[in-house]
Amino acid sequence: MSDMPPDWLPPHNMQLALIYARAANGVIGKDGTMPWHLPEDLAHFKTLTQGHPVIMGRKTWDSLPARFRPLPGRANIVVTRQADWHEIGAQRASNLREALLFAEQTATTTAWIMGGAQIYAQALPLASRVEVTEIDRDFDGDALAPTLGPEWQEVARSRHVGSGGLPFSFVTYERRCG
Numbered sequence: 001m002s003d004m005p006p007d008w009l010p011p012h013n014m015q016l017a018l019i020y021a022r023a024a025n026g027v028i029g030k031d032g033t034m035p036w037h038l039p040e041d042l043a044h045f046k047t048l049t050q051g052h053p054v055i056m057g058r059k060t061w062d063s064l065p066a067r068f069r070p071l072p073g074r075a076n077i078v079v080t081r082q083a084d085w086h087e088i089g090a091q092r093a094s095n096l097r098e099a100l101l102f103a104e105q106t107a108t109t110t111a112w113i114m115g116g117a118q119i120y121a122q123a124l125p126l127a128s129r130v131e132v133t134e135i136d137r138d139f140d141g142d143a144l145a146p147t148l149g150p151e152w153q154e155v156a157r158s159r160h161v162g163s164g165g166l167p168f169s170f171v172t173y174e175r176r177c178g
C-alpha cells in the first residue's frame with residue numbers, strides 16, 4: 001500500500017481522523033476480528049465517534065457482529081470494490097474519495113476512519129489527527145496498524161488498566177504544521 005498522498009484532497013471543511021487500537025507489536029486484527037477484549041476501548045470509540053460519520057473497509061464491516069451494525073448514531077460508510085454490495089444501514093462507497101464526499105454531506109466537523117488495515121494505510125496521508133489505544137502487550141495477528149512517521153506529534157496521553165487487567169493508553173497524535 002502506498003504512503004503517497006493521492007492526487008486529490010479531502011473536503012477542506014472537515015477534519016479526517018483515524019481511530020484504532022493496536023498491540024505493542026502493531027497488530028490490530030487477527031482472522032477478521034480483534035484479538036483482545038477491551039470494553040474500555042469500545043466505550044472510548046463510541047464517545048469519540050458518536051454523531052460523526054464512520055468510514056470503514058468492507059472487511060471491517062463484516063467483522064462487526066450483525067446485532068451491532070450499522071453503528072447507531074453515526075453514518076456508516078463502507079468502502080468496497082463490489083458494485084452490487086448492499087447492506088441495510090450502510091452507505092456503499094466505491095473508493096475513499098467517494099466515502100469522504102458522502103461524509104461531507106453529513107455536515108459534521110470530523111469524519112472518522114475506523115479501519116481496517118487497508119483503509120488506515122490509504123487514509124493516513126490525508127488525516128490530521130490519529131486516536132490510538134496503545135495496548136502494552138504483543139498479540140498474534142495478520143492486520144497491522146499504519147506506521148506514524150515524524151510528521152505525527154503526540155499531544156495527549158492517558159494511562160489506564162482495563163477491567164481484565166490489560167494495561168493500555170489513550171494517545172492523541174496530530175499532524176505537525178508546516
Ligand SMILES: NC(=O)c1ccc[n+]([C@@H]2O[C@H](COP(=O)([O-])OP(=O)(O)OC[C@H]3O[C@@H](n4cnc5c(N)ncnc54)[C@H](OP(=O)(O)O)[C@@H]3O)[C@@H](O)[C@H]2O)c1
Pocket residue numbers: 019020021022027028029030031032033034056057058059060061063079080081082093094095096114115116117118119120122143
Ligand atoms: N484494532 C482496531 O482498532 C481495528 C479496527 C478496525 C478493524 N480492525 C481489524 O482489521 C482487520 C480488517 O482489516 P483489512 O485490512 O483486512 O480490511 P479492511 O481495510 O477493513 O477492508 C478491506 C476491503 O475494503 C475494500 N477496499 C480497500 N481499499 C479499497 C479501495 N481503494 N477502493 C475500494 N474498496 C477498497 C475492499 O473491499 P471488497 O473486497 O469488498 O472490494 C477490501 O477487501 C480485521 O481483523 C478487523 O478486526 C481492527
